[in-house]
Structure formats: C-alpha cells, structure tokens
Amino acid sequence: MKKVICKVEYDTEKAELVSKKISGAFGDPAGFEECLYRMPDGKMFLYGVGGEASPYAEETIKRISAANADKWLAENK
Numbered sequence: 001m002k003k004v005i006c007k008v009e010y011d012t013e014k015a016e017l018v019s020k021k022i023s024g025a026f027g028d029p030a031g032f033e034e035c036l037y038r039m040p041d042g043k044m045f046l047y048g049v050g051g052e053a054s055p056y057a058e059e060t061i062k063r064i065s066a067a068n069a070d071k072w073l074a075e076n077k
Contacts, residue, residue, distance in 0.1 A: 001047060003061040010045045010061045012037060018044075018069075021076045029053040036064070036072060044069040 002011045015037035024031020032050025039045070044064045048056035064072065 001059060001061060005061070005063050008043065008063075010037075010039065010043075010063065012047050012061075015039045015045070019073055019076060024051070024054070027051075032056045036069060046072070
C-alpha cells in the first residue's frame with residue numbers, strides 16, 4: 001500500500017517490516033493486523049488493516065515518531 005502524508009510517500013513495498021501485531025482471528029469483525037515499518041530514510045509508519053468493527057476498518061497508513069515506534073515495540077513484544 002502507498003499513501004502520501006505531508007508530501008512524503010509511505011510505501012509498504014519499499015519499507016522494511018520491523019514488527020507485526022495480530023489481534024483476533026481471521027474473519028473476526030473486531031480483528032486486525034498492525035505492522036510497523038521503517039523507510040530507507042529512517043522514518044517509521046504503521047500499516048493497519050482489519051474487520052469492520054476494528055480500529056482499521058479501512059486499510060490505512062499512519063506516520064509515527066521514533067519515540068512512539070519504540071513505545072509501540074515495547075507494548076507489542
């Protein structure tokens with residue numbers, strides 16, 4: 001998936017997958033997958049996709065600061 005945020009292109013195909021969180025089972029309306037990516041320039045972003053009752057009812061990309069990426073990693077070990 002690609003998304004431009006503040007003139008920066010975030011692309012799951014060109015970024016390195018750092019970690020992945022899966023909540024719920026396949027087909028669960030509240031289930032979702034959240035992936036942390038690092039771009040070649042060091043910028044971090046979250047990619048999320050899930051069921052209609054999840055925080056990611058629509059496939060999306062959200063940029064994230066390095067500090068928040070570290071926090072996300074610590075919470076999702």
